[in-house]
Amino acid sequence: MADPDLLAVAAVDPVAAALAHLRRHPVVTEAFGGPGLISGLVEAPWPRLRVLPGPGGDLRGLRWDTAGEVTIEVISDPAGWPGSAELRRLTVLAAAALVELPDVDPPPAGPVVSHVKPTSPAPAFTELTSGAIRYSLTLQVVMHP
Numbered sequence: 001m002a003d004p005d006l007l008a009v010a011a012v013d014p015v016a017a018a019l020a021h022l023r024r025h026p027v028v029t030e031a032f033g034g035p036g037l038i039s040g041l042v043e044a045p046w047p048r049l050r051v052l053p054g055p056g057g058d059l060r061g062l063r064w065d066t067a068g069e070v071t072i073e074v075i076s077d078p079a080g081w082p083g084s085a086e087l088r089r090l091t092v093l094a095a096a097a098l099v100e101l102p103d104v105d106p107p108p109a110g111p112v113v114s115h116v117k118p119t120s121p122a123p124a125f126t127e128l129t130s131g132a133i134r135y136s137l138t139l140q141v142v143m144h145p
Helices: 004-010 014-024 026-032 084-099
Strands: 048-058 066-075 112-118 124-127 133-144
Touching: 014 026, 014 048, 014 066, 014 084, 014 133, 026 048, 026 084, 048 133, 066 084, 084 112, 084 133
Parallel strands: none
Antiparallel strands: 048 066, 066 133, 112 133, 124 133
């Protein structure tokens, strides 16, 4: 029989926690034009806030907490609107909202987020082949069931 504590740790998902928080955050949803523009997809309408798994993390032996990573991306339309300065501002706004996550009451079933911090030194700028521009930033999310 599987250990219920082990199964609970395996179910902790930093991307799901980040998406749920950002979609409920009033300042973020207003800045992007609604929770429907915050997802894991690259699609119109723009600008789009995308949340996806980050490149690193630490499962910490799967004993209690894990230190996962999420990457947030803010993407313009193919014509480059909004511009670079606004996309950078939106990226930092979303990151600041995620840093607040440990101070928010967790859902009754968990998980509990105990710490969020950027692991990227600054938002990274990329020009996409479509003509769109993107800023991205990676954050560590420490959480437990």
